[in-house]
Amino acid sequence: xxxxxxxxxxxxxxxxxxxxxxxxxxxxxxxxxxxxxxxxxxxxxxxxxxxxxxxxxxxxxxxxxxxxxxxxxxxxxxxxxxxxxxxxxxxxxxxxxxxxxxxxxxxxxxxxxxxxx
Numbered sequence: 001x002x003x004x005x006x007x008x009x010x011x012x013x014x015x016x017x018x019x020x021x022x023x024x025x026x027x028x029x030x031x032x033x034x035x036x037x038x039x040x041x042x043x044x045x046x047x048x049x050x051x052x053x054x055x056x057x058x059x060x061x062x063x064x065x066x067x068x069x070x071x072x073x074x075x076x077x078x079x080x081x082x083x084x085x086x087x088x089x090x091x092x093x094x095x096x097x098x099x100x101x102x103x104x105x106x107x108x109x110x111x112x113x114x115x116x117x
Contacts (some may be wrong), residue, residue, distance in 0.1 A: 003054040003067075010049040022051050022065055031055060033065040040075050049073075 006024055008031065013020035033053065038045065045051070050071035058064050067101035111117040 002106055003056070005052050005054060006068075007050065007052055010045050010047050010051055013045055013047050015044065020045065020047070022053065029063075031063055031065050035064050038066075038070065041070055041073050042075065043070075043073055045070055079112040 006026070008022040008024040010033070011021050011023045016099050020033055021030040022033050023030055031053070033045075033051065035044070037053065040081060051065070051068055052071065053065035053068035056066045108117065
């Protein structure tokens, strides 16, 4: 059975600790939310954000938001110009150039040993 998606607004957010509380639209009790529940969002949450979430119980039996998202904010992986992607691409280019140099030197040495150069 799939958990229903709920909606609320972020009442408080402690940036230094990475958590806050959501006030649900249904006027129920505030729900704890941790930054890890938001996955790879393009920005950190701020008080007043509309949050969509599901509810689960933690190990202590308390309710917390899971599978959360901020209304109007896309996942970070959609940003094609992220620094991590650029670093990864640069590593692959460097590795390919290194292999090309090694293959060229090996080919030259083979030709030289064969007396063709």
